[in-house]
Amino acid sequence: MLIxxxxxxxxAVGRLVSVLAVIFAAIIIYDVVLRYVFEEPTRWAFxxxxxxxxxxxxxxxxxxxxxxxxxxxxxxxxxxxxGVLRIVEAAGYVIFFFPFTWVFLTRSWEFAMxxxxxxxxxxxxxxxxxxxxxxxxxxxxxxxxxxxISEVLKIILDRKEVQA
Numbered sequence: 190m191l192i193x194x195x196x197x198x199x200x201a202v203g204r205l206v207s208v209l210a211v212i213f214a215a216i217i218i219y220d221v222v223l224r225y226v227f228e229e230p231t232r233w234a235f236x237x238x239x240x241x242x243x244x245x246x247x248x249x250x251x252x253x254x255x256x257x258x259x260x261x262x263x264x265x266x267x268x269x270x271x272g273v274l275r276i277v278e279a280a281g282y283v284i285f286f287f288p289f290t291w292v293f294l295t296r297s298w299e300f301a302m303x304x305x306x307x308x309x310x311x312x313x314x315x316x317x318x319x320x321x322x323x324x325x326x327x328x329x330x331x332x333x334x335x336x337x338i339s340e341v342l343k344i345i346l347d348r349k350e351v352q353a
Contacts, residue, residue, distance in 0.1 A: 192348070195339035196255055199332055203252025206245055213241040232314035240317060244325045251332035254340065279344045286337050294330035301327050 220234035253259055266274055301323040303309075309323075310316035343349070 192339045192342050192346075195335045199251035199255045199336050199339075202332060203249055203255070206248045206252070209241050209245045213238045213245070216241070236311050236313040236315055236317050240311075240319075240322050243322050247326050247329040248332070250329050251336040254333060254336045275344050275347065279341055282337055282341045282344075287334070290330055290334040290337060294327065294334055297323065297326040297330050 216234050216238050220231050220238075224230040266277055269277060301320060304320040304323045309319040311319060
């Protein structure tokens, strides 16, 4: 039940966020057409697409982990038996993944709160608030952390990927 819930949350977030790729591609095309066809570049498109891409990039971490799309160096593990491989994978999560995501979560929270309290904005042609992107980093870290929990539960229970 918990595995399905976590997987479903990251699946929904991944599918929702993937729509942003179309949006920022449309903004880039719009800006290029205005710049080169009408010689009237926008003042806002670069900053908006940069922030949308940052949001897109960080928010898909949990989705990528759910679909095992992260880079793995399996040159050492490819020859291990399934039982030993499960132990190595679980140890990898405990030793490396969970400490990293915990630091990512706590530091990004501090980072976002500092930005919020300062009313931080971009330095571009338009001054967009930065704190929503920094808060997205914190949410992304949380999504990555809970997806890691799901993956470890799958290892412990010897289950394959659960479809959402």
